[in-house]
Amino acid sequence: MDGGRRVLRSLTEQLGSPFAFAFARPQFAAAAVSRPAPRARAPRRSGLEKLRAAAIHPLATGALVFGFLGAAFAYSAVRGGAYENFIQTVGTPGDLLARAIGMGIDTVTISGISELKETEILAYAGVKARNSLPYLDAEGMRARLRSVPMISDAEVRKLYPSRLAITVVERQPYALWQKDGKISIVSADGMPIDTLHDERYARLPLIVGDGANERLDEYRKIIEAAGDLAGRIKAGALVSKRRWSLFTTDNVEVRLPELQPEAAVEKLARLQRDHRILDKDIIALDMRVPGRTEVQLSNEAASARLENLSRKTKGKV
Incomplete structure (x- = not known):
C-alpha cells in the first residue's frame, strides 16, 4: 500500500495469464492520471546496444534457413515414400x-x-x-x-x-453352383455371393449347369419329394436348360422327365424302398418317359448278365 492508500499488485498476480491480460487490460485505462504526462524522448542507444540488436538478424536468418531445410526434408520424405511407409506402420x-x-x-x-x-x-x-x-x-x-x-x-x-x-x-449360403468348372456359393434366390475356396460349404447341395441357379426353387421341390432318399442325392444337373438329372452318392445317374419331375422322384423313392434299386450294380436309371423306367447296368454287371443268360440258353439246348 502506498501513501495514497492504494493497493499495489503486479499485473501477473492480478490477471493471471496472457489471455486474462488481453481481456482485462481496458479496466486500467480509467485509472490513468488525467494530467498528461510529459512526452519522454527515446533514449539514444549506445554502440553496444546497436551491436546486440544487429545480432538478432543472423538468428532470424538461421531460423528461416532451418525451417526451409526442414520443409525440404519433409518434401523429400513424402516424395520418397518414407512418410507413406510411416503412416502405414504407425498411423497418421x-x-x-x-x-x-x-x-x-x-x-x-x-x-x-x-x-x-x-x-x-x-x-x-x-x-x-x-x-x-x-x-x-x-x-x-x-x-x-x-x-x-x-x-x-x-x-x-x-x-x-x-x-x-x-x-x-x-447373405445365407444355400447351395453350390458349378458352371464351366467354377463352383460358386449362391443364396436361396440363386444370387452368387462368393466362390468356393474352403470346405466350410461342402455340405451344401450342389447344382450343375447353365441357368441351374435360376431354377433353384424347382430343384428344392425335387429334393423335398425324395423324402428319406434326399440324403443319397449329392448333385443335380440341369440338362439343356430343360430337365434335371440327379446323381447319387453311389454315382448312379437318375434322368428325370422335363414335366412333373417330383412325381418321378417319388416313384424312385418307392423303388428304393421296395426293391433297393440303387443298391444294385447299375449306373443309370432313365425315367424320362412317364410310366417307364429303364435300367442301365454297369459294364461288369452287363457282362455278368450276358454270361448268365448264355448259360441258361445252353442249358435248354
Whole structure:
C-alpha cells in the first residue's frame, strides 16, 4: 500500500495469464492520471546496444534457413515414400496423438455373423492396430463391408473412448453352383455371393449347369419329394436348360422327365424302398418317359448278365 492508500499488485498476480491480460487490460485505462504526462524522448542507444540488436538478424536468418531445410526434408520424405511407409506402420500424426490420450481402438465388438469369421470381418473392414477412433472413417469401413458379396448390410459405430462396434447382415449360403468348372456359393434366390475356396460349404447341395441357379426353387421341390432318399442325392444337373438329372452318392445317374419331375422322384423313392434299386450294380436309371423306367447296368454287371443268360440258353439246348 502506498501513501495514497492504494493497493499495489503486479499485473501477473492480478490477471493471471496472457489471455486474462488481453481481456482485462481496458479496466486500467480509467485509472490513468488525467494530467498528461510529459512526452519522454527515446533514449539514444549506445554502440553496444546497436551491436546486440544487429545480432538478432543472423538468428532470424538461421531460423528461416532451418525451417526451409526442414520443409525440404519433409518434401523429400513424402516424395520418397518414407512418410507413406510411416503412416502405414504407425498411423497418421492424428492417430498417434489420439492413441496417446486413450482413444485408440482397444475393443472391437462384432455381431451378426454365422458363416464369416471375426478375422475376416476385421480384414474386410480394414481395422488396423494403428487406427484411432476419432480419425476412423466409419462410412468408408461400412462401404468396404457392404462390397463383400457375403454381406448384404453393415453398420459401424464408434463408442468413445476406445470401442468399435460392427454389425453385419449376412447373405445365407444355400447351395453350390458349378458352371464351366467354377463352383460358386449362391443364396436361396440363386444370387452368387462368393466362390468356393474352403470346405466350410461342402455340405451344401450342389447344382450343375447353365441357368441351374435360376431354377433353384424347382430343384428344392425335387429334393423335398425324395423324402428319406434326399440324403443319397449329392448333385443335380440341369440338362439343356430343360430337365434335371440327379446323381447319387453311389454315382448312379437318375434322368428325370422335363414335366412333373417330383412325381418321378417319388416313384424312385418307392423303388428304393421296395426293391433297393440303387443298391444294385447299375449306373443309370432313365425315367424320362412317364410310366417307364429303364435300367442301365454297369459294364461288369452287363457282362455278368450276358454270361448268365448264355448259360441258361445252353442249358435248354
